[in-house]
Amino acid sequence: MILSLSVLALPVCVLASVSYLRAEAIPWEPKNTTSVDQSVVHNGTYYLSDRGNSVVHVVDLFTGKTVADVNGFVGLQLNNGKPDNAISGPNGLIVLPDRNELYVGDGDGSVKVIDLRNNTIVASIATGSVYRADEFAYDAKRQLIVVTNPEETIPYVTIISAVGRQVLGNITFPGATNGIEQPAWSAFDGYTYVSIPETTANAGGEIDVIDVEQFKVLKVFPEPNCNAHGIVFGPNQQLLLGCSYDSIVRYGIAHTAIMDVSTGNITATIDGIAGADQVTYDPTRNLYYVTAYQNTADGTKNGAPDPKLAIIDAGTNTLVETITTDNVTAHSVAVDPMSNALIVPLVNSGITIFDFSNASSSAASPTPTASGAAREGILPVFFVAMAALATIMNL
Numbered sequence: 001m002i003l004s005l006s007v008l009a010l011p012v013c014v015l016a017s018v019s020y021l022r023a024e025a026i027p028w029e030p031k032n033t034t035s036v037d038q039s040v041v042h043n044g045t046y047y048l049s050d051r052g053n054s055v056v057h058v059v060d061l062f063t064g065k066t067v068a069d070v071n072g073f074v075g076l077q078l079n080n081g082k083p084d085n086a087i088s089g090p091n092g093l094i095v096l097p098d099r100n101e102l103y104v105g106d107g108d109g110s111v112k113v114i115d116l117r118n119n120t121i122v123a124s125i126a127t128g129s130v131y132r133a134d135e136f137a138y139d140a141k142r143q144l145i146v147v148t149n150p151e152e153t154i155p156y157v158t159i160i161s162a163v164g165r166q167v168l169g170n171i172t173f174p175g176a177t178n179g180i181e182q183p184a185w186s187a188f189d190g191y192t193y194v195s196i197p198e199t200t201a202n203a204g205g206e207i208d209v210i211d212v213e214q215f216k217v218l219k220v221f222p223e224p225n226c227n228a229h230g231i232v233f234g235p236n237q238q239l240l241l242g243c244s245y246d247s248i249v250r251y252g253i254a255h256t257a258i259m260d261v262s263t264g265n266i267t268a269t270i271d272g273i274a275g276a277d278q279v280t281y282d283p284t285r286n287l288y289y290v291t292a293y294q295n296t297a298d299g300t301k302n303g304a305p306d307p308k309l310a311i312i313d314a315g316t317n318t319l320v321e322t323i324t325t326d327n328v329t330a331h332s333v334a335v336d337p338m339s340n341a342l343i344v345p346l347v348n349s350g351i352t353i354f355d356f357s358n359a360s361s362s363a364a365s366p367t368p369t370a371s372g373a374a375r376e377g378i379l380p381v382f383f384v385a386m387a388a389l390a391t392i393m394n395l
């Protein structure tokens with residue numbers, strides 16, 4: 001047999017009909033890392049910010065091979081021997097599909113522009129902060145980029161013109177008491193929404209609607225004791241709020257929330273899933289993916305660590321699968337809407353690719369690993385083999 005299957009103890013708990021199986025792990029190179037940030041998939045290619053290696057990894061999802069490591073970032077900076085995220089990079093990132101460019105926040109307040117045709121940094125844009133530039137939204141209609149400067153005493157977002165690669169202005173958030181997290185652009189209404197984890201007015205967090213041309217905040221929607229970090233738009237005007245570890249510590253609440261941004265109303269909560277950072281959405285399968293990497297078993301700060309990747313059906317707002325991860329690097333997630341590959345960086349195994357399959361729909365399936373470097377042609381056989389194995393083992 002061309003495959004050697006090793007059935008590991010790492011459980012994959014399948015709650016409904018969705019089933020992702022681990023297909024492959026790409027080892028950390030050049031050295032193992034404990035500090036990564038955001039990831040994204042574009043045109044069958046995966047991009048991951050890796051502070052430990054000071055690079056953006058570029059992985060071809062068809063061959064499962066690293067095609068480039070983009071250098072030129074400040075890397076992981078230490079303060080008294082401890083990692084200092086406020087001045088480290090690369091951090092958040094976003095693809096500008098219409099320009100074939102990747103914008104990446106760096107630890108010195110600069111935004112690096114990578115040309116995706118040759119995976120090289122072609123511009124560096126200063127945002128006026130000596131601390132990190134972090135997370136992004138792209139207003140594709142106006143070709144304007146929103147990037148966060150979360151470490152300043154008064155945190156702000158910088159608005160950048162994609163065409164001119166120049167700073168146009170900024171919006172400050174004087175009430176923000178714990179930085180700024182993910183901004184997200186809505187193709188539905190054309191507004192940009194910003195996740196503010198904690199403010200003097202809303203201790204449980206708020207979503208601010210901003211005007212990127214007038215440089216002002218238009219509306220504020222309070223969150224339900226969520227202290228969201230990642231946010232992502234699903235269908236229509238549904239915004240998923242990835243509630244952070246702070247909601248567990250402060251309120252003893254572990255939930256993920258769905259907000260209807262036409263009203264600011266919370267239309268659903270998904271219990272048992274919090275401690276999140278990056279979140280994403282696959283429009284092809286209509287699924288959300290939440291990195292609940294600081295989740296705890298009972299939803300309280302004293303509960304045992306229960307790090308997981310949660311997959312939520314965006315049609316019914318119900319949990320359909322969880323995959324056990326780690327509380328170190330697994331705060332990053334990306335999904336390929338073409339192949340449905342799901343990618344999570346795991347501290348012990350590297351950049352780990354999960355493939356969608358109908359092989360199993362029961363509780364607790366094994367996590368297989370495929371041996372050998374070649375990926376092409378193996379996976380279809382692999383899943384047939386897994387389906388057969390699952391049947392034999394009555395999983």
Ligand SMILES: *[C@@H]1O[C@H](CO)[C@@H](O)[C@H](O)[C@H]1NC(C)=O
Pocket residue numbers: 030031032348
């Ligand atoms: C990375 O970690 C793995 C698993 O612990 C180990 O086998 C490998 O040698 C490490 N690689 C490096 C470059 O340290």
Ligand SMILES: *[C@@H]1O[C@H](CO)[C@@H](O)[C@H](O)[C@H]1NC(C)=O
Pocket residue numbers: 043044100116
């Ligand atoms: C998409 O990827 C393919 C294969 O890697 C490449 O040939 C093509 O130029 C890419 N398209 C864009 C728009 O980057």
Ligand SMILES: *[C@@H]1O[C@H](CO)[C@@H](O)[C@H](O)[C@H]1NC(C)=O
Pocket residue numbers: 115117118120122
């Ligand atoms: C990458 O492409 C851009 C333009 O598309 C060019 O300006 C730059 O010099 C190229 N860099 C390398 C290293 O080829």
Ligand SMILES: *[C@@H]1O[C@H](CO)[C@@H](O)[C@H](O)[C@H]1NC(C)=O
Pocket residue numbers: 127128129169170171
């Ligand atoms: C933000 O915008 C204001 C008003 O235009 C400007 O005075 C200030 O210098 C800007 N801040 C930064 C860090 O560029």
Ligand SMILES: *[C@@H]1O[C@H](CO)[C@@H](O)[C@H](O)[C@H]1NC(C)=O
Pocket residue numbers: 263264265
């Ligand atoms: C939704 O929001 C509207 C407008 O703010 C409000 O009138 C309504 O009561 C809310 N509905 C629910 C179910 O909370």
Ligand SMILES: *[C@@H]1O[C@H](CO)[C@@H](O)[C@H](O)[C@H]1NC(C)=O
Pocket residue numbers: 305327
């Ligand atoms: C992360 O998980 C490990 C167990 O896997 C635990 O010992 C450690 O305390 C956790 N760290 C945090 C910050 O939750």
Ligand SMILES: *[C@@H]1O[C@H](CO)[C@@H](O)[C@H](O)[C@H]1NC(C)=O
Pocket residue numbers: 356357358
């Ligand atoms: C999974 O099963 C559904 C329903 O039988 C089918 O429509 C879909 O194509 C299958 N997907 C895969 C990846 O096999």
